[in-house]
Amino acid sequence: MIYDSYAMYLCDWYRARDQDHAHSLTLRSFLSRNRLMITHHAVILFVLVPVAQLKQQHTLLYKVNGVLTLATFLCCRILLFPFMYWSYGHQQGLSLLQVPFHIPFFCNVANAFLIAPQIYWFSLLCRKALRLFDTPQAKKDG
Template sequence: MLLTLAWGSLFFPGLFALCTWGLRRARPGWTSFDCVMISTRLVSSVQAVFATGSGIIIIRSCSDVATDRHWLAREYVWFLVPYMIYDSYAMYLCEWYRTKEQDRRHSLTTFRNFLSQNRLMITHHAVILFVLVPVAQSLRGELGDFFVGCIFTAELSTPFVSLGRILIQLKQQHTLLYKVNGFLTLTTFLFCRILLFPFMYWSYGQQQGLSLFQVPFNIPFYCNVANAFLIAPQLYWFSLLCKKAARIFDTPQPKKDG
């Protein structure tokens, strides 16, 4: 545990510092905010690839979805803890550079604006650290790692979300890449963050001889409540993505002269 925590504490801030340094050298015309923001997105994408890969390995190794265990489930949770702490600071650092470039003084107001504008994401990080980590590591009893692996795969959409933010920062919203990435963002988010929950219910039902609709009535009530709390913010974020996608594809094309 301690070794994994130490590796995570070194890896994510170190990768962020390396990316920021590299971008400043490669793109001297970019602002500090550009470099920091893009570095933050790159590190998030790397973490998402690690999490998704770990989740796939865990899922494929668990033939019994209710009881099978895999060492990677426990270890990656510990690797994730430093990332959540680092990412919270990185988001604040982005806000600090953004306000600095707007000639605003760094003060308590900046911190308040950061909390106000990132309420849902900060809450998301806090729930992972103070609720999901204890549940995954000790409070779930004999429940197997299949479901932990499924939750890890929810990160598959993160690289596409990050690329979209980077393209916006670089003012590339008009490009085909931006539209294709928007479609991939919606698709991966739908399958890995929304349909993931019915998939977990279906997998359990297949093993227990239950239909998908019978599963909620044959598992502990707190499992349904926990899943409801997990999927609620995903549905909200998905609705925002859909609205954004509608604006992208409904934008009228400029008329050609003649």
């Protein structure tokens, strides 16, 4: 999370430098413009990671967070691609199934490369969630 935040700052700093902005990108201006993303990273780093390290996986907070993570990952990282194709098709008067044949081939290839790791990571999250919620009966009775 620290690396992600630092990388975001560097990207903004280089972008501001390349655009010859009269004002320099200060840490304060970066934090104020990216308040939500920085808060997201801070909560994960300072709340959710310690909960996981303290073996608190059995708590309701951990389980609710897991379900919300699955739902937001599915909506924002996987369903984004069919929505993008549907939206383009809607603008062009095409059905969802016609869109891949009416856009440049490299766009489909690029989207395939982008969605493949998302699907893989989502499958890992689902496996983790199944292990969390699927405790064997022997352990429950033991």
